[in-house]
């Protein structure tokens with residue numbers, strides 16, 4: 001049986017042809033799955049009977065089992081999905097006035113191993129399939145629509161960020177059909193501005209994304225120079241800052257916005273000094289020369305969410321404010337991310353809270369590492385309505 005969540009619309013067309021059906025049937029089927037949340041082919045009344053019968057025999061629309069759900073005081077929801085084999089991934093819904101943002105995972109664990117990231121400390125288990133990526137959105141969208149009793153056509157999720165567990169550009173083959181499903185007017189109909197891929201800087205894949213599916217791009221920078229970034233984001237040793245920023249400049253030629261978002265996690269005494277703010281400003285402003293062209297960007301300062309194994313601490317608010325002031329005075333749009341859902345470990349960099357570390361960081365060898373679900377169901381589980389806004393005219 002094939003899980004139809006695996007296909008973007010072109011892939012679904014191929015599948016319909018394999019079943020001996022007309023390709024255009026895929027559009028009707030796609031709408032039933034992604035606009036109406038229907039799983040039962042028998043209920044898809046405008047499909048040809050022959051197709052409904054074949055679907056019942058050859059296909060399923062299989063969501064991910066929910067291992068646990070937690071609702072934070074601020075309305076943030078974190079779902080833990082069981083993906084089998086002892087692995088689990090987390091998805092976070094963040095309600096705000098005028099928008100509902102879903103943070104989606106792309107891998108079980110992550111191989112990049114950024115020093116400040118709880119997911120990185122878990123090690124890498126496996127890539128998610130397209131179906132497993134899309135199933136996170138499918139579940140959130142239709143579960144929230146049901147709870148909020150939204151009218152047909154109203155959507156709960158207005159924005160998607162690929163910022164959950166994993167490095168999305170290291171799971172490129174599964175990512176791109178998932179993005180296309182999100183953007184498809186017969187699917188979730190999200191604009192390219194409202195879908196963001198966040199990367200630690202996999203330069204060749206940024207270049208490919210620019211050609212294949214140029215959605216909004218966020219880059220985890222976290223340091224103004226290679227020496228420090230080599231320590232915080234080990235991938236920098238392969239793709240250093242100059243190469244990364246050059247790739248970002250090229251990306252802007254096709255990006256839906258005229259800037260790249262640079263994420264900068266504020267670590268006390270590590271990367272948060274005024275001198276480092278000045279170095280970051282010089283890096284992104286450039287001097288107009290070929291050697292230092294700068295980058296059109298917005299900088300997002302992220303309060304670090306500490307976890308015991310990191311040995312790192314959150315920058316004091318005064319340091320964050322002083323750092324932001326240097327950038328703002330230099331003419332760079334700079335924001336400080338609001339911390340959401342930290343009472344349920346759903347804040348940025350905290351995802352992995354319910355998987356057990358099997359990696360023994362520090363003594364790890366090249367052997368396979370596994371991430372195991374602690375199979376206790378988190379409590380308490382709230383099933384009441386959450387305060388998501390219904391307006392959609394936001395960016």
Ligand code: SF4
Nearest residue numbers: 110113114117120166
């Ligand atoms: S910050 Fe992203 S790329 Fe780095 S370890 Fe965490 S999940 Fe992986």
